[in-house]
Amino acid sequence: MRNRHDWTKRLGIAGIALLAAFSGLAGCQRNGTNTAQQQQNFKEMINSPPGLAGKVPSAPPPDRRDETTPAGGLMPTAAFSSETTDNLKLTPDGEEALLEDSAIRAAGVAPAAKAKPASNQALQRKYPSVLVMKGSGDKRQLALTFDDGPDRRFTPQVLEVLKKHGVKATFFMIGSRVQAHSDVAKRVADEGHVIGNHTFWHPKLYSESLDRLRWEATETDRVIEEAVGYKPKLFRAPYGGLTDEILQELGRMKYNVIGWSVDSLDWKQIPAETCIANVMKDVSPGGIVLMHSGGHWTEDLSGMVEALDRLIPMLRQDGYQFVTIPEMIETTASR
Numbered sequence: 150m151r152n153r154h155d156w157t158k159r160l161g162i163a164g165i166a167l168l169a170a171f172s173g174l175a176g177c178q179r180n181g182t183n184t185a186q187q188q189q190n191f192k193e194m195i196n197s198p199p200g201l202a203g204k205v206p207s208a209p210p211p212d213r214r215d216e217t218t219p220a221g222g223l224m225p226t227a228a229f230s231s232e233t234t235d236n237l238k239l240t241p242d243g244e245e246a247l248l249e250d251s252a253i254r255a256a257g258v259a260p261a262a263k264a265k266p267a268s269n270q271a272l273q274r275k276y277p278s279v280l281v282m283k284g285s286g287d288k289r290q291l292a293l294t295f296d297d298g299p300d301r302r303f304t305p306q307v308l309e310v311l312k313k314h315g316v317k318a319t320f321f322m323i324g325s326r327v328q329a330h331s332d333v334a335k336r337v338a339d340e341g342h343v344i345g346n347h348t349f350w351h352p353k354l355y356s357e358s359l360d361r362l363r364w365e366a367t368e369t370d371r372v373i374e375e376a377v378g379y380k381p382k383l384f385r386a387p388y389g390g391l392t393d394e395i396l397q398e399l400g401r402m403k404y405n406v407i408g409w410s411v412d413s414l415d416w417k418q419i420p421a422e423t424c425i426a427n428v429m430k431d432v433s434p435g436g437i438v439l440m441h442s443g444g445h446w447t448e449d450l451s452g453m454v455e456a457l458d459r460l461i462p463m464l465r466q467d468g469y470q471f472v473t474i475p476e477m478i479e480t481t482a483s484r
């Protein structure tokens with residue numbers, strides 16, 4: 150009897166502790182991460198693999214592969230957790246996202262709403278001063294953009310190819326990776342490329358609260374500023390997944406939100422020829438080209454690296470000039 154009583158008591162205490170933990174999480178979701186403690190809790194939570202929230206603060210975030218097609222369709226994604234930020238699970242795009250985020254969901258934070266992203270084309274017409282999908286087309290210019298870095302495998306290779314051809318590009322970086330590879334981020338900036346904000350953990354923003362959006366954007370600004378000395382003016386949403394509310398908020402935060410008009414589909418680990426054909430098919434003056442300088446650690450982007458090396462001279466032969474996004478749309482790199 151005594152034993153049973155003790156266990157009941159212990160279970161009761163455990164239950165209260167659990168309730169307290171969950172109400173803490175709910176508060177974090179509802180009110181945003183306004184205090185340092187909340188922010189720390191949130192960080193530990195999203196750093197931990199399922200079932201280990203708070204116990205393994207150095208474990209990686211959930212992550213995804215970009216992006217939407219210009220028409221706004223979404224890619225299937227999968228959830229993943231492992232040991233380092235290089236092991237971020239980044240899975241392909243193309244259709245509606247199928248799976249739930251792993252660690253954040255497992256840690257008990259529900260999405261704010263089961264929202265669907267809006268068509269980027271429609272949003273662009275509605276918010277032309279905030280969302281850019283393409284340059285004006287008056288000049289024969291192209292902007293190469295690289296998402297999901299920095300990493301130590303492909304970002305340095307991309308930098309070598311760009312240096313070889315004397316091209317400046319725009320890199321949309323994931324904050325957690327900037328934190329892990331700040332020296333690579335600094336090298337990107339030192340070599341004359343522009344850095345944009347691509348959120349901290351690469352969530353589907355349209356399924357999250359505006360508080361979470363602000364946290365993702367601000368935290369990424371902070372680590373980018375720490376690494377390279379400025380807060381980015383440019384923002385690209387993971388999967389290109391946007392809604393009216395997200396765009397309005399990003400506009401209030403004074404970002405230029407950048408989409409793309411040409412998708413290399415490099416994340417499919419395709420041969421260089423296929424990657425080149427994908428780009429050549431849709432390229433036009435003012436084009437913004439989507440490529441990736443990082444991915445899941447099992448992913449081989451070497452087809453993209455070779456394609457890049459061959460595409461630059463081909464496109465120059467066609468009369469194209471390579472510019473950064475701020476040059477193309479006449480904005481600044483920082484804000």
Ligand SMILES: [Zn+2]
Pocket residue numbers: 213214215216296297347351387388
């Ligand atoms: Zn991405």
